[in-house]
Each structure stands twice: as C-alpha cells, then as structure tokens.
Amino acid sequence: MGHMAGSRIMIPAIQWGLRLVLGGVFVYAGVVKIYDPAGFLADIESYRLLPYFAAVATALYLPWLEVVAGAALWIRRAYRGSLAILLVLTFLFGVFITSAWIRGLDISCGCFGVTDTSEANYPWLLTRDVLILLGLACLVWFEQVTGRRMSNG
C-alpha cells in the first residue's frame, strides 16, 4: 500500500519535472534559432542533406515548431500531441547527426543556435540527443501507466 501511495506521488512529480525541463529545452533551442535564421540555415546546410529551398523552409519553420511543441508540453490539452512530435523530432535529429558523423562532415550542430568553427563533438551531440529521447520516452511510459490506472478505476 505504502509503495503504491509513494508511486502515486512520485510519478506526477517526476512527470512534471520532466515536462518543465524538456519543454524548456525545446523552447530555448527554438528561440535562439528564431533570432538568427540565416545562421541556422548555414548550420542546416553543413549537414548537406537538403536542397537549398528545403533548407530555407526548415530554417524558418523548425525553430517555431520547437517553441510551439516545447511550450505545448506544459499544456494539458496539447500535451500528448506535443510528446509525439518531440519524440519524432529528437529521433530524426539523432539520425541526422549520425549520418553526418558517418560521412565525416564537420558540422556545426545548430541544435541550440550556437555556431562555432571547432570540429563537431559527435559523441556529446548524440549523448545529449539520446538523453532527451530517454526523457521523452519516460513521459510516454508515465502516460501509459497513469492512463491504465485511470481506466482501471
């Protein structure tokens, strides 16, 4: 009984903590890129994955998507939709970083709008991506657990 009661308090607390932190990470990542779309475009081009036109569209759209989906993580009515979008985005970021690593490109990640000329630290970029992915996966798992508990009465 005590264990059940503990998890009933712990899960919402961890869930809210993760929602706040992960939402904040995406909002921050989006805002810094909104300030400098030309810089972010150069970062996207360094991955050499998209034709120029698509890279421009991405440079304008993606930062806003990060801000909107990140902030929606804090809003109950949009929470699950935002979780789905952020999971897919973070997974794709991991794929793009890995593909650049395999091709030996010197990318500037563009993840948080910071561009620098030093060589990309791929292990760190991927670790960070996987940590965010794990955090989001935890939220999905909590959603399953609390959803099931609610449907069980």
Add this chain to the structure above:
Amino acid sequence: MQDTTTINTFFTERARILREILFLLSLPLLLAAGSALLHPSAPSWSQDALAEGEVDLEIIDRWEEDFLWVDARSREEYEEAHIPGALLLNEDAWDDLLFDFFDRWHPGKKVVVYCGSSGCRASHQVAERLRDETGDDTIQVLQGGWDTWREAES
C-alpha cells in the same frame, strides 16, 4: 459491451491526439511565414542572392586593385590546398595568426574571407572579427567558399 466502450475510447483518444498534432504542426507554419516576411535577417529563397557582406567570383573578377584572400578553414584543410596567396586565419589560433594578417594588410586593402562551402559560418565569423580588429567595414566573404572557387577553377 465493455469491449465496445474500450475500443470507442481508444479511437476517440487517437483522434484527439491526431488533432493536437495537426494543430501543433500548423501553428508554426503561420509563425514561420511571419519570420520569412518580417525578420530582418530572413534568408533569401534564391541561392544566388548575395547575403550582406558577401561577394561572388564574378564581382571579384572585375576588381582591378590588389586584395588579400583569407582562408578561415582549419590548418589541415589549408595545408592540403588553398587559393594561391591566401593567408590562414581561423578562430582556433586567432592570436598567433593575426600577426601574419597585419604583416600583409594595410588600411584600404580589400580582404575576402572564405571557408569550406556555403554551409560553413567560419568565414562570416572571421570577417566579423576582422572588421572589429581593423575598423574596416568593407571586409567581405566569398559566397560558396572554397568549393565554389575550386569548381570555377576546374
């Protein structure tokens, strides 16, 4: 009976999440359109358009006066190949390399900085720092960088 209710709930839930996703994907479209129209440094949709502070090889070909090429790539890339006469100056060894720059530059002499390709920012960053160091606002960046120059040569 309970099964039907469970299935109905399942589909209603799915539809609700899908609606949330569609809303969250559409809202940034409007905001991005705002950025494209109003942002002062919104990128151009045409790749050939020169960004602020950039020149292309066509413009450079018309210059009659002497100018200095600055290579903002890494030392390894520079040593592998570079534009003839170009000077290495990157942010990895800025303080050391800056002396070489001032040995070859004098006020009024044009400078064009380049990095690897259109996808790198190093040339813009080096040009910006050089403008600060020299007070010369005419220091420019080669659009397309080393890739463009090599293509034009071949």
